[in-house]
Amino acid sequence: MLQAIVDTLHFISVTGQHQEFSEYLEHLEADAPPYAIASFETKEAAEAWLENQPIPPDSATVLIANAYHYVIHDERVGIFRLPRIRDLEYHLADLKQRHPPVAVASFATLEEAEAWLKAQPTPARWAWVSIAGEPYLAVYHPNINHRALYPLSMADGYEVEEEEEPDEP
Secondary structure, three states: OHHHHEEEEEHHHOOOOOHHHHHHHHHHHOOOOOOOEEEEHHHHHHHHHOOOOOOOOOOOOEEOOOOOOEEEEEOOOOOEEOOEEHHHHHHHHHHHHHHHOOOOOEEOOHHHHHHHHOOOOOOOOOEEEEEEEEEEEEEEEOOOOEEEEEEEHHHOOOOOOOOOOOOOO
16 A cells, blocks of 8 residues: 555656646645536537547546536547536535535526626635525636536435444443
8 A cells, every 4th residue: 555655656756747736635625526627518529628638538527518527438449438427416415514505695697606706816616605595506626727606406315324323332
């Protein structure tokens, strides 16, 4: 196990990825939504981007129309798959429990909220907002300069039940 850690640190060092690693750690410490390496409007745009990568990412997450997808690259046949994943829904449920929604701003419409988020010079990685009385998560992915709004209702049904401790005799 220790050798794997040493190898990982050596890889980061020799590939010059110190800054990217630091940004990733900041992302984790901020309780930010799942990390994504790219954002696309359509699946076709994501597939075209993947096909043009000299070394295609594998086991990475991308956003397609603000939905999270997992990148699977089968090198044997050169095929990409982008299955939809529900990491955001679980993250929202967890965030709701650990940081109950208290809106930093309220808007009548989604369009007003999108304009507000777009106008922020450097938004927080995440913040609760209210749109037409419903809680939303405003998200900023600085590594890809992407902003998105997600209704908290996406978390419905994704709450993880905490196991109860057995009674001690």
